[in-house]
Amino acid sequence: MTAADSPWLELAPGHPFGVDNLPYGVFSTPGTAPRVGVRIGDQVLDAGACAEQAGMESGEVWLTPSLNAFLAQGRQAWSAARHWLQEQLTNERRRDCVEQHLLPAESVTLHLPLEVADYVDFYASEQHATNVGRIFRPGAEPLTPNWRHLPIGYHGRAGTVVVSGTDIVRPTGQRKAPEEPAPTFGPSIRLDIEAELGFVVGDATRLGDRVAVDDAGDHLFGAVLLNDWSARDIQAWEYVPLGPFLGKSFATSVSAWVVTMDALEAARVGLPGQDPQPLPYLRGEHPPYGLDVHVEVELNGTVVSRPEYRDLYWSPAQMLAHLSVNGASVRAGDLFGSGTISGRERQTRGSLLELSWNGTEPVTLSDGATRSFLEDGDTVVLHAWAPGPGGVRIGFGEVSGTVVPAR
Numbered sequence: 554m555t556a557a558d559s560p561w562l563e564l565a566p567g568h569p570f571g572v573d574n575l576p577y578g579v580f581s582t583p584g585t586a587p588r589v590g591v592r593i594g595d596q597v598l599d600a601g602a603c604a605e606q607a608g609m610e611s612g613e614v615w616l617t618p619s620l621n622a623f624l625a626q627g628r629q630a631w632s633a634a635r636h637w638l639q640e641q642l643t644n645e646r647r648r649d650c651v652e653q654h655l656l657p658a659e660s661v662t663l664h665l666p667l668e669v670a671d672y673v674d675f676y677a678s679e680q681h682a683t684n685v686g687r688i689f690r691p692g693a694e695p696l697t698p699n700w701r702h703l704p705i706g707y708h709g710r711a712g713t714v715v716v717s718g719t720d721i722v723r724p725t726g727q728r729k730a731p732e733e734p735a736p737t738f739g740p741s742i743r744l745d746i747e748a749e750l751g752f753v754v755g756d757a758t759r760l761g762d763r764v765a766v767d768d769a770g771d772h773l774f775g776a777v778l779l780n781d782w783s784a785r786d787i788q789a790w791e792y793v794p795l796g797p798f799l800g801k802s803f804a805t806s807v808s809a810w811v812v813t814m815d816a817l818e819a820a821r822v823g824l825p826g827q828d829p830q831p832l833p834y835l836r837g838e839h840p841p842y843g844l845d846v847h848v849e850v851e852l853n854g855t856v857v858s859r860p861e862y863r864d865l866y867w868s869p870a871q872m873l874a875h876l877s878v879n880g881a882s883v884r885a886g887d888l889f890g891s892g893t894i895s896g897r898e899r900q901t902r903g904s905l906l907e908l909s910w911n912g913t914e915p916v917t918l919s920d921g922a923t924r925s926f927l928e929d930g931d932t933v934v935l936h937a938w939a940p941g942p943g944g945v946r947i948g949f950g951e952v953s954g955t956v957v958p959a960r
């Protein structure tokens with residue numbers, strides 16, 4: 554299906570929000586309550602209102618202020634909804650009804666699309682883990698002995714996940730450089746970004762059950778762009794031995810549109826290769842797949858990096874299987890990040906820590922300014938797209954954030 558199948562939508566050819574995409578978000582207009590919307594071209598479909606008028610009862614979940622009720626319904630409902638939406642948007646007989654519920658995208662306010670239940674962040678890029686190992690543990694083996702055996706992750710703070718456009722207050726905390734005799738306290742002086750994808754989970758499991766790697770697709774609803782803001786000075790001092798804590802938990806930004814896994818089917822690619830072979834619970838019957846998602850990191854208007862998601866070592870299905878293998882239940886609204894997406898080339902590194910190699914090789918912006926870490930007033934925007942069917946692009950939109958001074 555292509556945009557040409559719906560001439561009345563008047564979508565520009567190759568529009569990143571064509572009928573093959575249809576990402577979900579939560580929007581409001583002045584004086585109305587937040588509710589679920591579907592992005593189509595430069596417009597937003599008021600999905601619940603359209604469903605109500607069409608007599609589609611299951612569309613009631615779209616009249617709520619988050620995607621969670623819809624996420625709870627599971628794979629069959631998600632697929633049925635996608636078919637229904639594509640039919641509404643391409644069938645000339647549905648045009649009158651649909652057109653009443655389309656709003657210009659620039660006229661709506663976008664909200665956090667889900668009430669985040671639990672938030673986990675993985676560390677699935679071999680190159681990122683290697684770079685960070687070299688910077689944080691010089692002289693030691695950069696990859697820890699467990700890294701190729703399991704997708705390493707930590708539990709983050711669900712309550713500080715914010716939607717694109719939210720200002721980021723510079724965090725304050727404790728730090729101690731190796732050469733300093735004692736820790737000091739104050740606003741972070743090494744504020745950084747991490748370019749990641751986040752995966753949105755639905756269809757709950759019971760406590761004690763686990764999601765088999767081959768069943769992960771029943772629970773993986775979609776993906777967002779995710780910026781894991783990181784205070785490197787706070788992180789470096791606090792992370793031993795229990796992992797990231799306050800250096801990460803002050804804010805995590807996600808894009809407003811959730812791109813469904815269905816829309817990313819044509820973007821599936823093989824993984825770069827896993828050696829040694831992972832344990833059977835991470836293998837399953839079907840070969841694990843990665844995603845061909847192209848990410849762009851923009852700092853104050855200059856593109857400083859173009860990470861490739863396809864370089865990641867662990868697949869989203871393996872990450873979900875691993876995070877539930879101990880019987881930890883999942884629920885609608887769970888979110889897990891992939892970890893920073895970094896490749897071998899400098900211009901594919903997904904954090905300033907790596908791009909500036911811990912401040913020794915500052916990044917030069919188009920106005921001549923240089924950055925090793927973020928300054929107050931800096932704006933970071935991540936964009937991404939993936940290939941769709943028939944050569945179309947599946948757009949993720951953007952996740953943006955501006956750093957404001959510590960309070």
Ligand code: CA
Pocket residue numbers: 674675747749781890892893
């Ligand atoms: Ca991260």
